Amino acid sequence: MSQAGRRSGSRGKGHHILIKGGKIVNDDQSFYADIYVEDGLIKQIGEHLIVPGGTRTIDAHGQLVIPGGIDVHTRLQAPTMGMNSADGFFQGTRAALAGGTTMIIDHVCPDAGSSLLAAYEQWRNRADSQACCDYSLSMDIPRWHESLREELEALVKDKGVNSFLVFMAYKDKLQCTDSQMYEIFCAIRDLGAIAQVHAENGDIIEEEQKRMLELGITGPEGHVLSHPEEVEAEAVFRAITIARQANCPLYVTKIMSRGAADVLAQAKRKGAVVYGEPITASLGTDGSHYWSRNWAKAAAFVTSPPVSPDPSTAEHLSTLLSSGDLHVTGSAHCTFTTAQKAVGKDNFTLIPEGTNGVEERMAIVWEKCVVPGKMDENDFVAVTSTNAAKIFNCYPRKGRVAVGSDADLVLWNPKATKIISAKTHHSNVEYNIFEGTECHGVPTLVISQGRVVLEDGNLCVTQGSGRFIPRKTFPDFVYKRIKARNRLAEVHGVPRGMYDGPVHEVPASVRTAAPRVAPCAGKAAAPPVRNLHQSGFSLSGTWGQQGWAGRGHCCGAEPRKPQLRAGAAAQAPSAARKALECSTVFMSMHKACWGLCSQEPQQAVIQHHLCCRKLPSSCWELGKPMLCPKTTSIMVFSWLDPILSDKCYQSPHFIISEFISRKATYKSSRKKQ
């Protein structure tokens, strides 16, 4: 144990720390060594280190030195129904540090309709001025529309956000349809980010809520009755199915029930790249408290998905966490005071959702998993810190005790005990859902950014000292497999001769009436809304600079990521660009059109490449100029635009004449050049 605690943090000095005699625990091994910390980094690990004078020495005999915890899921200062949660970034991160967590990943939850970037900035401002520990941000996607693509790209490229959460619940507010999820997952996969999902079937929940209220059940027990376990399991199953179709890695937040965890574990056995995050509440307590006679206590447990009323759930989840079927632990810390919760005193659907857990997380995992012998100390480090760092791509900066890593360290005393209580916790709420739990394993000293922030039970933090940790895309831990599968995933059609037998005549009147599938490429079903931006006959002439994400496509598929977009835009002088824009390639089912298109030499190349599959569909995008890898000429692909496609369906000649006229424009502009 250390002496003379205050010295380091308060004076802003003492950035040289030597931790002596501790047992260093990483996720792969444990060993005895000393650690020398300087300038917020781990500088040396070993025995008999040579350190400068004035270095503070901390005695860690009999204690474990572990990488500081990473809480992958918090919602500090989350706005709900016009209220902010009780713990803001200051309170929340203080509580985190008190519990041995030195980094949090908070969720940015933009209002419906507001821009993701604006919300991001808002969260950054709040967190930068208040957080006391390092933090990173995950972005929630409340409403999907095509124009979000560019925001996603900006967030990923410039803002260091590499995880996005979609909701399958909260109908008519945040909920996404399956189609939207597929599109989002495809976009996320192309960006190399992590798709997170809040998995509950919002449709069923809403119906159940109505039913409960009709039955006259208005208390917090109605919350758990209207969010049954199977609804969570169903959504997890569906999310995994969609992610598999999109070949996108999936991360399921808040695994609260046995059914959901089992579905996830089974999917892993079948090869899905999927990660599950149980939270402090689901590991440390159960949902029987919803039936408590004390309204305030019952309401404190309200979160979504709810804590399962099955008392064996915590046991089961900790087993799966130990066996590697679940990977990381979060807290979903989002607290509301009793007065705030009481907004829903007459109607459980109005109770703001969220429980505490950021402070208790490490201790609960230790208590439930390590103490009964389900996992060892290395696994403990893995599920509380290292796995999170790997998945969210801040490894080895975080999540490991190694030379060069951030000096986020925790001295963990496995012999000390502590009883969790609202009286002693650092959160702003009156009820602690783990009230009375005895934990055998306590952080005795916490070092964040090379400074001692917790010592002898005293917190010594500076508001705003937390740094934003940007995260890069394509985490190896997740994406290596995805990339390999992408390469293998290409399917081929069967080369067979043309069918030349008789064809049943479909009366023209019926033909357009009821296409069996949703609007799909080349089938000319009218899009639900006419898109004024996307006529192929654009006048703007500037889209070459908009970047690849600039336009959606109503008839075609989601845009793929082109690999040469910058080059193409830069190389095309503006006149030529305009010309190119006009000379779009029409690919339709009409062979006549095809013939015409392919007369343009560079477009013939495209056709050639398409046919012999030199150009996998993933590297070209409709409507965008790009460099042909072979000939270095610029090519433009366009599907039939919506206006044309309507007409073209009725008369193939229209499209041909349209094409000829555009081609003329193209040629004339070339001559000028």
Next chain:
Amino acid sequence: MSYQGKKSIPHITSDRLLIKGGRIINDDHSFYADLYLEDGLIKQIGENLIVPGGVKTIEANGRMVIPGGIDVNTYLQKPYQGMTAVDDFYQGTKAALAGGTTMIIDHVLPEPGTSLLTSFEKWHEAADTKSCCDYALHVDITSWYDGIREELEVLVQDKGVNSFQVYMAYKDLYQMSDSQLYEAFTFLKSLGAVILVHAENGDLIAQEQKRILEMGITGPEGHALSRPEELEAEAVFRAITIASRINCPVYITKVMSKSAADIIAQARKRGPLVFGEPITASLGTDGTHYWSKNWAKAAAFVTSPPLSPDPTTPDHLNSLLACGDLQVTGSGHCPYSTAQKAIGKDNFTMIPEGVNGIEERMTVVWDKAVATGKMDESQFVAVTSTNAAKIFNLYPRKGRIAVGSDADVVIWDPDKVKTITAKSHKSAIEYNIFEGMECHGAPLVVISQGKIVFEDGNLHVNKGMGRFIPRKPFPEYLYQRIKIRNKVGGLQGVSRGMYDGPVYEIPATPKYATPAPSTKSSPAKNQPPPIRNLHQSNFSLSGAQIDDNNPRRTGHRIVAPPGGRSNITSLG
């Protein structure tokens, strides 16, 4: 061959029939006895029966006498783009009788926008004039509209329909959202109906179809590629979840893949009342043929959900059928001629869906399940006839050989070996998806309504002799358990004192306004379209924002001004 079938009409003697020396097989036990049929009913069972003179006697010589098969899933008049399947009620029921099936339950498929009742009458009329065997009708709910409740009530109360199918696939056409499914299930449960589900995730299929077409795959293999079996399993899982919330029975039509069947089996172990119906195609063949070089052959296999390309699927499904995890067999019979299928020759999504199987069903089940020792004869009767009769409330009129039951009886020869081929089948299509399959077990004599309709390979039928069999709601087989579960499953709130502590002040606007039932993924939904819509700028004038009344709100910033936003942020 049946084409001279008409000659049988004057056989009046066949109104009274004595079947001697047969081994009668029911789903519970089998025994040797004679069987006397009169007026279309089974009048006596036993030995040394006293029968009037002039009775035609059939010597069964120890062969099996089983209740006629019930095919629970046919589409003999399915409209697609203005045409109907080549096998109509006449052609289809003829094929059914030739295969030992004496009753079919056909699907009424109303075009979206037409009323259920009108469509029902249309089907009823067509079947009455053409059908050669008894039939009943399922009604498919292709859209959930105002006034449908009354129509459903009429169908159940007055029209003898007790089963309705809903679709989770066919986006923007038949598909229903989860909310609608919940509503529909709740209502159908209150009517005591059987809820049939076509389980596939239509949203994802639409996306996959787009993707596959973009890759340039237009042949029938695209059909299988765009409907992977996970999507079927997912929808089955979801359907079961919804049904189990409502505590209603659910019946999955066309179980085509291992994973879907496994989901059903697992769910049954947990308690929900789930029934699964594999069809002839999924029990008898697999989806490798989608990759056939012969377009017409590949297209003949196109049905939804598609046949699984995994060749071990039929074996697995037969095993589950034998152990009771799947209960009934249908055929999904809905064949289109090659010329009709060729509508989709350049685009697999246009290929009309449906395979044959009405005639082959009994034989395929016998060959794959009984001849391989997976199930015994009684189980065979159960899965081909009795279970269906119980689920759809026809029992014991159909599905059992007992005094008073309808005289729909088949004399089955387990040793007969027959090769299925398009040359000899009764359907009008050119390709038989079971072509070349050598099957053990075939009907020798088929008796429908007390008349011999099939004997020595010859059909003796006349158009329109089939009767409509009305079915009552609340089949005991399903609803007994449901009723009890309803009673025990009552929910009660906790009685606690009023909360009298402080309440955070938020203004009185309903924040969690329970929104009007909208849809999750159906055509009617008002989700933002995938493209930017200038008519719907999100600069809302109504002004109702979720945090309007938040005192601590951090100020407005219009991020998507009317007229479009600049793209400054994406330049970097």
